[in-house]
Amino acid sequence: MPRATIPAHGRPADEILSELQLRKEGDARYREGRTWSLIYYAGDAHHHLMARAHDTYLAENALSPMAFQSLRRFEAEVVQMSAALLHGPDSTVGTMTSGGTESLILTVKTWRDRARRRRPWVRRPEIVLPASAHPAFDKAGHLLDVRLRRVPLLPDGRADVAAMARRVGRNTVLLVGSAPQYPHGTVDPIPELGALALRKGVPLHVDACFGGFILPWLERLGVAMPAWDFRVPGVRSISADLHKYGYAAKGASTLLFRDMSDMRDQFFVQTDWMGGIYASPGLAGTRPGGPIAAAWAALHAMGEDGYLAKAAQAWEVAQRLRAGIGGIGGIGGIGGIEGLRVLGRPESTIVTWAAAEGGPDVYAVADQLQARGWAVDRQQGPPSVHCSSNAVNLPVVDQYIEDLAQAVAHVRAHPELSRQGEAAMYGTMAKVPLDGLVKREVGKLMEGIYGGDGTVPTTSAPLPPMAERALDLFDRARKRLGRA
Numbered sequence: 290m291p292r293a294t295i296p297a298h299g300r301p302a303d304e305i306l307s308e309l310q311l312r313k314e315g316d317a318r319y320r321e322g323r324t325w326s327l328i329y330y331a332g333d334a335h336h337h338l339m340a341r342a343h344d345t346y347l348a349e350n351a352l353s354p355m356a357f358q359s360l361r362r363f364e365a366e367v368v369q370m371s372a373a374l375l376h377g378p379d380s381t382v383g384t385m386t387s388g389g390t391e392s393l394i395l396t397v398k399t400w401r402d403r404a405r406r407r408r409p410w411v412r413r414p415e416i417v418l419p420a421s422a423h424p425a426f427d428k429a430g431h432l433l434d435v436r437l438r439r440v441p442l443l444p445d446g447r448a449d450v451a452a453m454a455r456r457v458g459r460n461t462v463l464l465v466g467s468a469p470q471y472p473h474g475t476v477d478p479i480p481e482l483g484a485l486a487l488r489k490g491v492p493l494h495v496d497a498c499f500g501g502f503i504l505p506w507l508e509r510l511g512v513a514m515p516a517w518d519f520r521v522p523g524v525r526s527i528s529a530d531l532h533k534y535g536y537a538a539k540g541a542s543t544l545l546f547r548d549m550s551d552m553r554d555q556f557f558v559q560t561d562w563m564g565g566i567y568a569s570p571g572l573a574g575t576r577p578g579g580p581i582a583a584a585w586a587a588l589h590a591m592g593e594d595g596y597l598a599k600a601a602q603a604w605e606v607a608q609r610l611r612a613g614i615g616g617i618g619g620i621g622g623i624g625g626i627e628g629l630r631v632l633g634r635p636e637s638t639i640v641t642w643a644a645a646e647g648g649p650d651v652y653a654v655a656d657q658l659q660a661r662g663w664a665v666d667r668q669q670g671p672p673s674v675h676c677s678s679n680a681v682n683l684p685v686v687d688q689y690i691e692d693l694a695q696a697v698a699h700v701r702a703h704p705e706l707s708r709q710g711e712a713a714m715y716g717t718m719a720k721v722p723l724d725g726l727v728k729r730e731v732g733k734l735m736e737g738i739y740g741g742d743g744t745v746p747t748t749s750a751p752l753p754p755m756a757e758r759a760l761d762l763f764d765r766a767r768k769r770l771g772r773a
């Protein structure tokens with residue numbers, strides 16, 4: 290394909306808009322409920338409101354709260370509404386960010402800088418967190434030179450508080466729990482983590498990026514929910530994404546602190562630049578006004594009743610998935626799909642399925658589901674598939690379960706499918722014991738995607754030769770050891 294260039298003459302608006310529509314056609318079909326991650330769609334009417342609210346503040350720049358005081362007011366009100374929902378005390382403060390990742394990078398930066406200021410003996414700052422915590426923490430640790438101490442989970446998918454306690458030391462600047470963690474939708478034991486935090490004199494951050502705008506509604510609907518928000522002593526900060534179950538336009542998350550003395554270290558101030566005094570609360574310089582205005586509009590448009598109705602529907606989807614895949618009780622009881630099991634505890638709208646003992650190759654089943662028009666979110670350790678349930682999935686959830694049962698049957702009849710498609714790549718990655726090798730292969734994939742002309746390599750790429758060779762060597766070594 291020739292390299293794209295700016296056209297010599299500007300094109301008419303409607304021509305451009307129809308090209309945008311045309312180019313979307315091959316993308317994941319979220320409006321039809323075919324996605325189980327990435328998208329939180331609250332329907333066409335809400336979508337159009339988001340578009341108009343975003344559009345109203347398309348040009349404004351929240352970098353200057355002086356110039357655009359209305360934006361600062363929207364942001365403050367979004368923070369206040371979020372703080373009230375999460376039972377923050379009156380002293381709760383916070384800011385909006387571009388998303389969960391920015392909220393978590395700022396979390397790590399804030400607590401690191403506070404430790405530097407208050408505990409100057411901390412030379413190599415560390416965070417203690419469960420194995421399930423989001424990779425945005427790894428990104429933050431990488432950027433901010435903070436070391437992560439990840440602790441293996443309990444068998445039920447929750448953080449192992451006793452094991453975490455043993456990893457807390459003089460360099461620990463932060464403890465982390467998730468509500469819920471993304472891989473299985475399980476809520477970490479926040480009350481126990483809060484008690485640990487208080488005992489050790491270390492702050493606890495709750496990553497509620499996923500759950501911040503869904504767990505409170507589930508709790509009100511009567512779902513058994515362990516305490517996890519600001520009601521728990523020891524919880525000093527919480528991140529909650531508006532662009533997930535807040536149904537806001539993308540580019541919107543909140544980061545809340547119990548009070549300003551906790552938040553102070555978030556701010557960046559530069560006073561001697563010739564361009565003037567420069568101060569900002571987050572990673573961005575220019576801050577788009579659209580996501581702030583749209584988030585405020587989303588909270589007002591949904592209201593408590595709107596969120597409760599959406600949450601009830603999302604919960605019903607999750608319940609049907611649990612029963613349909615895992616059977617009664619959701620863990621391989623009566624009914625369900627033979628050969629599959631559901632991971633994690635039923636505390637959120639996430640349902641993750643994996644193979645039961647002697648079950649099919651999960652990645653080969655995933656490929657079959659994809660071929661039937663579903664967007665599939667593959668996970669590892671163990672191989673599993675993640676489903677974040679939403680109201681938009683309700684009309685098609687039974688179809689999903691039926692297609693999944695068919696996919697399982699098909700893979701059982703065709704075991705060679707494990708060596709084809711994405712199953713081959715994921716299967717290899719899962720078995721290869723060398724992390725560096727996998728990293729290099731994924732790095733090459735990234736170079737292919739971001740160095741190319743914009744066409745994304747198809748998923749049926751052959752097995753990376755390096756990985757293939759390593760896997761064979763590993764297999765042979767294992768067999769030899771087994772025989773010895």
Ligand SMILES: *Cc1c(COP(=O)(O)O)cnc(C)c1O
Nearest residue numbers: 388389390423425471496498499
């Ligand atoms: C989505 C998510 C994040 C990261 O949020 P982004 O908006 O994708 O940057 C962090 N933690 C959890 C638990 C999440 O679900």
